[in-house]
Amino acid sequence: MLLKINKIYLTTQIYFNYLNMTKKIDLFINIAKLSYILSKTLDWKLWWIWFNDFIVLYHLNKAPENKLRRIDLAEMVWLSASGVTRLLLPMEKIGLVNKESNPNDARVSYVILAPGGKTKFTEALERFEIFNEEVISSDSNEKVLATKLFIDEIVEKIKM
Secondary structure: OHHHHHHHHHHHHHHHHHHHHHHHHHHHHHHHHHHHHHHHHHHHHOOOOOHHHHHHHHHHHHOHHHEEEHHHHHHHOOOOHHHHHHHHHHHHHOOOEEEEEOOOOOOOEEEEEOHHHHHHHHHHHHHHHHHHHHHOOOOOHHHHHHHHHHHHHHHHHHHO
């Protein structure tokens, strides 16, 4: 009798562990789905600027003197040094960003928000705010903050 009860308990425990794991897998799948849909939607909604370009301009706009070391920007946009270079080349060509060398260290270069990039960023930010209002209700601030903190926590654990 005890063996039968232990089997039922063990089966129930495995089932609940499976359900818990499935919920976590679903969470990661939904995050990936959101990332894909958000990127595609914003590429269309931001007009003449890709979402990846917007992310670069966003970080440069927030930076002191609108300037970041290339390697720091690469980390902020989740790319390698060569990946950020490939991302920045077309942005430099159309006048969104400028390149600046470091006179003290030839290995270090900076990315600067160009005047054209500031203009495009301001225009895109206005459209982004309209998109935010369409998607996220104004009374969702607590949910937004909680979700941001939860995602930040997951990112930090993955980066370890």
